[in-house]
Amino acid sequence: GAGVSQSPSNKVTEKGKDVELRCDPISGHTALYWYRQRLGQGLEFLIYFQGNSAPDKSGLPSDRFSAERTGESVSTLTIQRTQQEDSAVYLCASSLGGAGVDYGYTFGSGTRLTVV
Amino acid sequence: GENVEQHPSTLSVQEGDSAVIKCTYSDSASNYFPWYKQELGKRPQLIIDIRSNVGEKKDQRIAVTLNKTAKHFSLHITETQPEDSAVYFCAARSPRGAGTALIFGKGTTLSVSS
Numbered sequence: 244g245a246g247v248s249q250s251p252s253n254k255v256t257e258k259g260k261d262v263e264l265r266c267d268p269i270s271g272h273t274a275l276y277w278y279r280q281r282l283g284q285g286l287e288f289l290i291y292f293q294g295n296s297a298p299d300k301s302g303l304p305s306d307r308f309s310a311e312r313t314g315e316s317v318s319t320l321t322i323q324r325t326q327q328e329d330s331a332v333y334l335c336a337s338s339l340g341g342a343g344v345d346y347g348y349t350f351g352s353g354t355r356l357t358v359v
Numbered sequence: 360g361e362n363v364e365q366h367p368s369t370l371s372v373q374e375g376d377s378a379v380i381k382c383t384y385s386d387s388a389s390n391y392f393p394w395y396k397q398e399l400g401k402r403p404q405l406i407i408d409i410r411s412n413v414g415e416k417k418d419q420r421i422a423v424t425l426n427k428t429a430k431h432f433s434l435h436i437t438e439t440q441p442e443d444s445a446v447y448f449c450a451a452r453s454p455r456g457a458g459t460a461l462i463f464g465k466g467t468t469l470s471v472s473s
Contacts, residue, residue, distance in 0.1 A: 285463050347393050
């Protein structure tokens, strides 16, 4: 597509429920990243996918968080048993980059998650 | 892993003045340093980047400088305008294995008053 698409744009969920966030990267972008941005805060790295390599999960804050990516297309971020501290904007980004290659990210508009 | 510190957290300037935002990084192997601008309620957008083989890069009113020895880099905005008001994030990436994700600073809220 023309840009990085994320859905839903807003999600309100009850504490303890599971949520699934979706990211559709730019066609041809082999790298895909998930970040979390709490209100007024910076961008916290969660997970990184590069082609068929094993994902870098080093930023996931707990085992309630997981993510998958099908080939070089759509990715889903799943948060199980949501807690109030999970409330944030979840940003997805994609880029052409891989090992030894540096390209800027294109970010999606994010999913604003509110846990009540 | 990489750690990026960014200062100041807030910066207020008068229209026409210059603004400087500074970042330090911890991993001496890092070789890519982009800057992103995020306007209120919008997604971050890349405004300029620099690689470790150069010391300075300019794009109109924006410039970035890199000091590899000291492990710090800075964003310079000259002749600031109200539309420059936004949150600015620096980031760094080190080349390891299959590649790594950018690590971002905590952001600087720039306010330009007319």
